Amino acid sequence: MAMAFRMATTGMNVSDDCKSMFLELKRKKVHRYIVFKIDEKTKQVLVDKTGGAAESYDDFMASLPDNDCRYAVFDFDFVTVDNCQKSKIFFIAWSPAASRIRAKMLYATSKDRLRRELDGVHYELQATDPTEMDIHVIRDRAN
Template identity: 65%
Template structure:
């Protein structure tokens, strides 16, 4: 239980473990609902980064994890799991505060994220930024 009183549903941890260990999801979007973080959407392995970005609401905060596959300059296939705190400028102040105060506690529940990004508009999580942070 976080200082903000936020619980994390077991489904959040289960889906994240599936993404991390089995790599059977491309992304997971989480939302806070009635003092608990729950899974809002799970992206299939076939979905792209554009599908993920389109799934983030324009005016509401969310947490998300994205499994990014890439090729290094040495031509090695790699993958990194991004934790994204989505807090658009147009979302309500109270919502931003709740998500901000619960973020660290929630992120600790998802052991294995490798890169953290905070974004207030789509340009801050563009594919170019994701690629540059992955390398």
């Protein structure tokens, strides 16, 4: 009952595209990252951009707007201290200081709805400034 109430309050749907792209990132490693946005007219979370498997964390950071909120997932590959290749998926709620108050509120209240659809995320970050999610933060969390 609580879940139905929460969905009713935000009224946000997650497009099938979001789910299928996430599965492609998780299982097939087709994408390095996916950026999601909320379409206020259709009340849906949609795919905004994707980055190919060869793209870097810098490419991902450059894909986020300076003045608007987004959600994103990033597939971080790294090598452990015992030389094992690993991969961790990060969910990032991007809410820069320059974005509109309405957008910040909408993204904050709709986050859990999208997050529930993305099964397989290892870590979650919230960032209002690029330094809160730079590569060192990601690397520290992954290890």
